[in-house]
Amino acid sequence: MAVRATVSRFPTDSDSQEASGVPWGLTVTPFASKDENDQAPAYGSDGHLLPRCENCYAYFNTYCELDQWAWNCSLCGTLNGLSAEAIARYSRPQSCAEMMSSFIDLELPLEGSEEEMLHARPVYVAAVDLSCEILVYFCLCYSKKDVQEKRKEKGIELITYPVSSSASEEFLELIKSALLATLEALAPGSLFGLATFSHKIGLYDVQGPIPVVKNVFAPQETEGSLPIELEDVMPLLQFLAPVETCKDRITSTLETLRPTTAWERTPGSGQVLDGVLMGGRGFGVAMEALCNYLGSEYGNTFALARVFAFLSGPPDYGPGQLDTRRYGEQYASKGEDADRALLPEQTPFYKDLAAVAVQAGVCVDIFAVTNEYTDLASLKFLSIESGGSLFLYSNTDDSTLPQDMYRMLSRPYAFNCVLRLRTSTEFKSGHSANPQYENVQHIICCDSFATYAYDFDFANNVGFSRHSSELPMVQIAFQYTVVVPPEELSSSGVVSSSRGKHSLKRRLRIRTLQYGTAKNLDELYDSVDPEAVLSLLVHKVILASLEQGVREGRILLHDWLVILTAQYNEACNLIRYKNGSSSITAQIDVTFSQCPQLQLLPRLVFALLRNPLLRFHEEGVHPDYRIYMQCLFSALEPSSLYRAIYPMLTSYSTPDTQAYPRHSLSRAALITSGSPIFFLDAFTTLIVFYSSTADPSLPFPPPHDCLLRSTINQLKQDRCITPKLVFIRGGHDDATVFENYLIEEQDVDGSGLTSVMGFVSFLEDITQSVLEYLK
Template sequence: MAALHFTAPCPADVKLQDACGVPLGLVAQPLAASHGSGGTAFPAAACWASDLARCARCHAYINALCEVDDESWACALCGCSNDFSSATSLRRYYGLSDERRAALPELAAPAVEALCPLVAADPDEGVEEVLALEAQPAVLALVDCCCSEEGMELVRSALAAAVEALPPAARFGLVSFGSKMSLHPTAGGHGDVLDIPLAGAEGGRASLQDAAPLGRMLARVGSSKAAILAAIEGLEAETLVGGGRERALGDALRAVLRWVAVGAAAAAAGGLAEQRGGGGEEGEEGGGGGLPGAHSFPGMRLLLFLAGPPNCGAGAVVARKPSPAEEAAAAAAAAAAAETAARELAALTLDPQFPELSAWNDAVARTVADVQRPAIEAAAAAAAAAGDLSHAAPPGVKPGELAVNLAASEFYAEAGAAAAALGLVVDLFAACPHWLGLDLIEPLVSASGGIMTLYRSLDAAALPQDVYKSVAQLRALACLLRLRCSPELELQGPHGRLVADSEHPDLFRLPACSTQDAFSFDLDRSSAKLACAAPAVQLVLQYSVLLPAAGEGGAPGDGSRFVLQRRMRVLTAALPLAHTPEQLLAGCDAEALATLVVHKALATAAAQGPGEARKMVADWLALLAAAAAEARGGGRGEADASLADVQALHHLPHLLFALLRSPLLQARASAAGGREGTAAGAVPAAWRHPDAAAVLRSLLRVLPPDELSVAVCPQLSSWAGPEEVAVMQHSLSEAALSVGEQPLWVLDSFSQLVVLCMGGTPAPPADSLLLRTLAGIRASRRCTPEVLILHEGQDDTSPVDAWLLEDAVGPSAGGGGGQQPDWPSFVDFLNAATRAAQRLLPDAAK
């Protein structure tokens, strides 16, 4: 169902919230399938948005929590009494029987779906109202050809899967790049592959529209499927030149964005004319209810396949290091500037009443170095993370001459903003065992509303499955989100990809949103008294979506016609009230709370460094343990950071320790796989990749609580047999495996599902509950996890052993240059947090 998860009950007053130390927040997954929708994320709209009554005071929509009678209704958020005085309200609500009124969708369920006009009428400007448009789904694949033949074969399989996921009305195009761009005709009879050079006087600004109009290169799947598959099979890997490959991603991306901007309108108009006029294989007349056609391809997908770091042209993540002469010249210029500034300052007459001004003379010489220091430190950290750059060297360049180009991040942020403005959603699929610079490329994905997936090995890559899911999944476009709260609650800000509107408070924008995406909000208890029986929040999401047009008599469409609609989803939920610390702690949602803490830790790490983020996590656990001890009426001796006595939160310390051990909060990582102070052999394979932290960080920004918890802290479960679960959640330790004495164990590390068969236990049958459960997990996740079945004593069990994070493996990475204590094991972490909690408590209970 459409989910609103609160981290905890609402405290009865501010004093209770401060005493317990539990952050109040909300995690929303607004496009999850709702009740009564038949499992679909986009059910039929119940009414027009303009039909819904709204509160005169806070403007919230009428909902199932409101008290409604024949003539009026009381707002569940602010308590305001509203009448049914408007014409719309009179028609919809006034004079209905209680049974008929209770059956109205907005009063019967916590979520309601309503229609909005795509374009609102504006008589003053001569703009007519547009209710819907006929449009076509479109997918454009941009393939990196600088890869091995094995890698190219995997991409061919993934593109074939994408074509299978598309409906007959969809359009598909294929472009490859390396040192040049190639346009691959996907419609029969349109000629050979067109090669277009990227390097040139204008930096690769060749016009693809002049070479081949976009409409000619986007073939309709229903009529050109065979030609599309033939074009995919014709993809070839680019050969090595001079010991390296040129991968001009930035230039190719810029050319594609300009191609779409110039050619989308003509291509969409031509495609709809062909579809309506009998040019397609259906030969149908009209269709789509006579709707006008869209002037572009709304929500067009750009599938970007990357096999290595971009190393030339715009957006290159590596660049040549400055020569010693250039460095010496820069240092001399900086010294001369500092000397000139000092001389000019010394000539000033300083007021003796302000002796602190004399410090300027000493400080000015350090100004240039102070300004340059953050950039120097960032470059050093990036170089440490990238490690060996030999795989990134273009032809004629030695690896030792390369450095990480941090300025590339700005290019991809601008490219992502341009893609979002064009309604283009970029999904990035990267397959490389070495550094690719994904932390620099990530803004392209997040700014456009796409996803980023990394495969460490071609052997285990589920690329075809993931591409199929990406293409088949409907996404909401051009989203506007508003969160309204009762007066007792204050909205502090969002986490994730939401961007605050510059003019309207509590309004957020999002270029695209999938049914799996979730967003978090910080809330705070205000000093206001309760306006209603319980505090409530209302989330309103307005979005556009491209849906199959209904057939005759409202039957489900066959995918030959699509309609672009504007919709509004209204979700309303009430928070339970907590009057005592015991009630507040017992009512916590551990997964939602963990989601909020992870977002806060990542924000702290980005702003103040990993060391401060690690300190924040440890300090917060100590505060929570102290509050739990006080809730039990205990003193220092009652503090316990394991939170064993708080059933709702007993797993939270395990997740926090896994977060501290993860690459997310490490000061630096290296391509060699080790982390500062940590034995390399103890690091899980999924964390050894130099880009692992960047990909995980990007993914966590949109994961719902149940998936985020597993992505941060793997789940270890035991099975009494293939058909019976023994314990769903064990600690990640060798002791758990030894004491459990179960024949089957399952480790879910989000990217892998490992079945460990103990003591000669045979592998579970294919139709067993265990493997059916794993199949369900693989089908539901946006990134398909690999399944491994291992036998104790016969196979290498390191895929399980490396995730036993709570065992002692040596000091964990310190993030702050000595500011953070070492926690060699989970027990050490708990002991340190318990001691910190004890220092916050009095000697005895009051």
């Protein structure tokens, strides 16, 4: 469990908090195997016996005062008695994890019969879109040019035009590769099911000598339902095949997948627009049916099922169909703001379906492989609220989908999680994810990268006493379940009655932290963690964008930096007024020259304003890409988010010799450094750039055994997603993708549109805004 606070020394009261201008809070990565200092937890058993405070229900920890018969809670100060069992337990402190470390991981007893525990098997289902031949001609009197002309007349310029069968095949080839990678990553004993959807839902039985597919037609009406339950089409345990015995059959079945063609659909099985038959992509009804199908065995066959949904375009058929014309027809004619119109969902269908998925024990991961508008603003709820992830790939050519699938399934994950944050009585968390229980968050599925942000506020006007020896405390409790493979059971001395069976383990992970308090603003500023501050800012601007639009998110971020700069200048006594008037005589320190911990923040704000997350629609930011970035950024831990917002540019004199560890993101850095090779890490993209003046004798691309390649490989290994790797040779290749990251020569002015100015003019704008704020 990694925890990063925005300040390591907390403000003493609400006045000092407000005067500082720094967000107060922390980020938590609960399932990280180690803490932020690379320390592992102390492991133990009998977590249900851990004493808890009678007043605030905090857990006993190393910061509590303990005597022979009682203990004082480190969070609220309450004196609690010890049971005879606890007294005996703590008479041998070296045998108790909670006596040795403030970061512990304890086993808990499982609810349910032992038989259920032994038969808990991981279940994975792939739901593949076969309607990937998105548009087909229905009326032969129109040519492609005619259709495009008619669409332009109606203002429908941004809807994708007919996709060729080759593009459909490319989509399916990519999915097949991804599922082959999935089969390699799945542990023995896992169950796998293959389903397809279009205007019908297909279930595949791969357990017999010949693969069999059974189809049921989906209803076209938005309020329709399947004519027959999937359980009646094929029993679930016939559909779910053991991976270790059926891998070859599953592989051969994948080769039979073909896109649905126009001849398989009637004019009634899709939307007809200007003589063009659209879709037949019954995604909503397929997901609803699969959730109900899998739910019949929830708690018996599995404790959590994961559905991998592969989409090649928007759902346009049956329940859950989405009207993508709100993007094509535009909102200009309706007087709507593009940056507000496309962020909210257009239907509650997928949010309601997510609740059904949770009840059925199903986690849905959505993989959208498309460059057309798919309305991820509506679809995202099915994935994020069921504990899954949302992925977007704009094309099949350089998609990292197979690598991402393998990476996702190779790392451990927890499920049925409960995350609870408690604080000492003087302050509290600013938001609660659960209206019934304060500061409790239910997490359906959680991997080692998933991160959550909390902000703090004072519970009263008193704050932390300057004369008290008691310091601010934070305790985070994370209760979770994991599936333990048979080989881990045997190595721990537990012998399974049947080979290939898994076991559930319930655990309680607790982290208790003590923080200091800042005597003054100088101490507080010196304790700032800029990466954690960035995390809280990103969460706030995403929320503001969703509620009020991108423009409001930009204004919020800009105003925050102005206020922070003004309050820093006042705290450092840098403001000088002329003869008692409001005229300021001294220069505003907009670079925070007297505080190294704050110096990164102007650049981070500038970079965040240049990021697609907050750029305007008219700058060419696709609404689906914005939603994808919101989902990705809100789940990244601080260091990863920092790299995604402000890429790192390093230089090399040779592929084996690093020249400079860091450059500013500007063309000037390329010229002044004199280095021939540059490496840019933008988290989702890695770029190796050889300057046009590089010695031709330097090997291009870098050899696989050099330092630069080793650095790249290590970065790829440590990422939660697979970054794209791009090699560019200056003077020979198009360098636009690299130059676009040199943001310090691109301006962020009041309108948010780019101009010839850059970071320097941004600082001048902040300076002017600070002067106006201080008047």
